[in-house]
Structures are given as structure tokens and as C-alpha cells.
Amino acid sequence: MYIKRKLKLTYVTILITSFLLIILLSNLFMAFIEDNSKYSASAKFGKGNFAFFIGLVTENNKILQKVSSEVLKNPDNFLDHKYLLQLEKSSNIKYTGIVTIVNNKIDYSSNIIKGYINEDMLYSFNSNDTDQVRNKIIILWKQDFVTSTKDKGSIYYIIDLENYKKLFKENVIIVAVLILIILTATNGIITYFVSKSIVKPIKELDKGAGEILKGNLDYKLDIDSSDEIGEVADTFEEMRLRLKESLEIQKHYEENRKELIASISHDLKTPITSIKGYIEGIKDGVADTPDKMEKYVNTILTKANYMDSLINDLFLYSKLDLNKEPFKFQKVDMNVYIRDCVEEINFDLDQNKVNLKFNVPDTPTLLNIDVQKVKRAIMNIVENSIKYKTDERLIIEIILRRYSSNVILEIKDNGRGIPKEALPYIFERFYRADTSRETTIGGSGLGLAIAKKIMDEHNGEISVDSEANVGTSIFLSFKE
Incomplete structure (x- = not known):
């Protein structure tokens, strides 16, 4: 639920709850002030103000029926004050009374209204006046009668407004205070729970930010909310995970950088030391014959060429790793392309020691590749096969075939093979299955790593x- 909607519902809940509690309070209060009536405490607690008015109507009709019956049977009873007092006491509604007028003068009035009631406040005999509210009283009904002595009279059933007004004035402050307490308590309780559902997640977010500030990226937010704060928490959690992943990658790169520096230092130090040794030998006159001199010079050249190859491979790998090496893709027929590559590589091979051949389909195989980069990958793999050949004649076969929606280029040899435990690592930079890292075999240890980077740029795979x-x-493996 969104916070805006939640606040609206909170506002509506406060209004409805306050309204219901005020109605309940009014019922209880009416029950309290009517405790002398049959329709008071016991009735009010169960039925409320509705029961009071129902009781009023019921009592009104009950007394009216008695009076109407008596008018027909024995109207002289209305001159009997004891009878009228008994009739008055039969009423269960507080602050009501009976008044009789005989021959235009008040003959009987209940004590509750005796002090201020007069003839002018009441209807006259046979009057059609329908105005029930008169000054300080409400006339519920009026019944005319004629006695046996032909006296004309009227009996009135009256509610005393003055006593109700007095009762209200006496208790209005209490009611106002109670209403204020209800509104304050309702608003406070509901606001507390709603604010708790908002403030608690915000505190959790603040705590999470503090943990990240301390460098603790393993702290997970404990927020279960579907509003805007929940969305912020989800975004915050995603940010934490990405930041953690970024730092792990950075740490991995830092470790790789240190490993790279150590590997370069090792691979460069060995030939440099060798070159220095041979140059010092020449300088000291150790190469005192033409044959020795030629041997020393050739060794220095070989070591220098190795260093040049290592630096070139390292430079290319660094550019590939940083995505700084441009690729120029074009659509080529791989059948023709493989044939040209094999011819070019064969030109530099000793055919007596290495037999490089190819096998391609009869139908054209079109792929979108960078021809120079793919050729570099093929040459690196072929050179790797040659470096690790056995004493037998090396046979290398380049096989091109389609498989599903991919084009597979297999470079197969009959060399010494690779130990099973080394297979997962051969595409890592500077990795050699021969852990001695001697340069007698040659190579930079970057050939297969460069081939993998080239395949990554082609959205392909190498295995x-x-x-x-x-x-x-x-x-x-290339995707068509």
C-alpha cells in the first residue's frame, strides 16, 4: 500500500472510529443521567438513545390509551388528584408531568412543572392548535373531557425542557472533555501504529546506510513493506549487492594485477638475465672463436625475440581485456577463409615435422567475423600444439562443421595432450601446464588467453x- 493511500485511510479511520466512540459515549452518558428511569442505565447500556425515544413513544401511547379509555368510562377521575398522581407515577420517563385544566383554570399540575406552568402556555378546550413546543415545555398530547357535572376540561402530558437544559449545562463540560479525550486517544493510537509502520523501515534504512558506510556490505535490510519505502529498500538492497559485487570484482582485478606483474617480472627477468650473461661473456672474451660468437649472438637474438613476442602478446591482451582493441567485422565464407589460413601458416612450417591440413564442408559457410583476430586465435592454438608436440610427426587438422545454429571450428592435434587437472585453467593468462615456467618451450603463456578474449568479442565460446x-x-564455436 502506498504511503499516500495509507495516510488517507488513516484519516478516514480516525474520523469513523471517533464518530463511533462518540456515539457510544453519548449512549453511556444518557444511560447515566437517566438512571432513575426504567429506560435508563440498564436499557441505555444495551440499546442506547434509540431505546430512550422508543420508550418515550411507548410510554406516551400507553398513558394516552389510559386517558382515552377513562374519558369514555369515567371522566370524573380527572378531577381526582390521587388518581392523577397515580397516573403520573405510572410513567417511566423522567422529566415528564401531567396538567389538567377545568373551566379554563389549572386544577392539577405535577410538581416538576408547577412552579412556572400557567393557562396561557396550554391549549384551550376544543383548540385545534398543533404547536407542541411552548416556551419551557413540549406538549406530547392533549385530551379534552367533560365531567358528569358538565365541567369542561383538558388533560396534558408534558415534557419539562428546563430540567433537560439544566442537565445538559451541568454535564456539557464533561461531555466535551470526554469527546476531546476520545479524539486525542483515537488520533494518537492510530497515528502511532501508522507512523511506526513508516518510521521503523526508515530507521532500518538509516542503519543499513551506516553499515555500508562502515564497509559492512554483508548487512541485509530487514524490511517487509509494499509501499514506497519498500521500493526504496529493494533499490537499496540491489545497490548493496551491486556494490559488493563491484568490490569483489575490484579485489579480483587487484589480485590479477599483482599476479600479472609477478608473471611479467618472472618471464622477462629470465631472458634478460640470459642476455646479460651472454653479453658479459662476449665482453670478457669467452666467445673467443667464430663458432662461439655466432652461438652467443643467436642466443641473444632468440631471447630478444622472445621478449618482443611476450611484450606484443601482453600489449594485445591488455587492450582486449580493457576493450580498447577495435574489431572490424565482415561476412566471409569460412571454407575459403580456413583454406587461406592453412596455406599461410604452412608456409612457415617444417613439413617434415608438422602436417597441417583442413576439412571444410562443400557448401559455403558464411560468418560475420574479424578476419585478422580469428586468424590470430587460430595461429595461437596451432603454435601451442607445436610447442607441446611429441617426438613423432605432429598432425594438426582444422575441421569446420555446422552444429544446430552454430558453426564449430575444431583444431585437433596428436600431441602430448593436456593433464586433466590443468584443463579448467588453460585459458587463463600466463598459465602453463608445465609449472616450471622454463622458456625452453617458448611462448608468453598468453596465447590461449588471447584466443578466449577474441572469441568473447565474437559472442562465441572456446572449449x-x-x-x-x-x-x-x-x-x-560461432553463432550463425
């Missing part, structure tokens, strides 16, 4: 299947 002493297959 490996290898068996020790049998060979290795590396699969490049």
Missing part, C-alpha cells in the same frame, strides 16, 4: 577436450 598421450582438440 577444450584432451587426453594425455593421445592429443588435444580445441573448439571455437
